[in-house]
Amino acid sequence: MSRHSLEPRPDLPEAFRNATIAIGWDGPLQTFFVIVNEDESDDAAIWVGTSTREITDVDAALTHVTPWAIVTPTLRAELIAEQAGDQRNGRHPFAIM
Numbered sequence: 753m754s755r756h757s758l759e760p761r762p763d764l765p766e767a768f769r770n771a772t773i774a775i776g777w778d779g780p781l782q783t784f785f786v787i788v789n790e791d792e793s794d795d796a797a798i799w800v801g802t803s804t805r806e807i808t809d810v811d812a813a814l815t816h817v818t819p820w821a822i823v824t825p826t827l828r829a830e831l832i833a834e835q836a837g838d839q840r841n842g843r844h845p846f847a848i849m
Contacts, residue, residue, distance in 0.1 A: 753778050754834040758821035768797075773821040775813060777834040781805070784813035784831065788820050810835065 755776040760769055772789040778801065785801025800816050801807045807816075810831045814823060 753780070754831070756827060756830070758817065758823065758827075761820060761822055764820065768820070771797075771820065773817065775817045775821075775827070775831070777831060777838065779838045782838075783807050784810060784835070786813055786816040788817075808835075 753776060755774050758773040758775065760771045760773060762769075764771070767790055768788075770791060772787070772791075774785075774787045776785055777783075778785050781801070781803070782805045783801045783803065784807040786798060786807075787796055788798035789796050798816065798820065801813065807813050810828055813831065814828060817823065
């Protein structure tokens with residue numbers, strides 16, 4: 753599993769200026785995920801990528817995070833490499849053999 757912490761966009765409403773924002777690849781679920789928390793609480797404003805193969809396209813994942821975070825120029829390539837480097841070959845870890 754990878755996780756990249758991102759900086760909130762400066763044009764967000766005041767309530768989200770200190771938001772915790774993360775994007776990454778969850779190998780066991782074979783999905784990208786995005787989490788946006790307004791503050792330190794466990795209540796997420798956005799939490800996608802919680803189901804098996806929910807978001808398998810990096811651009812779809814970036815679409816969820818871009819309104820909230822500053823996305824670095826290298827992030828897309830890093831996420832693609834993390835997905836490609838996953839050795840599970842698209843199999844869910846609990847799949848019946």
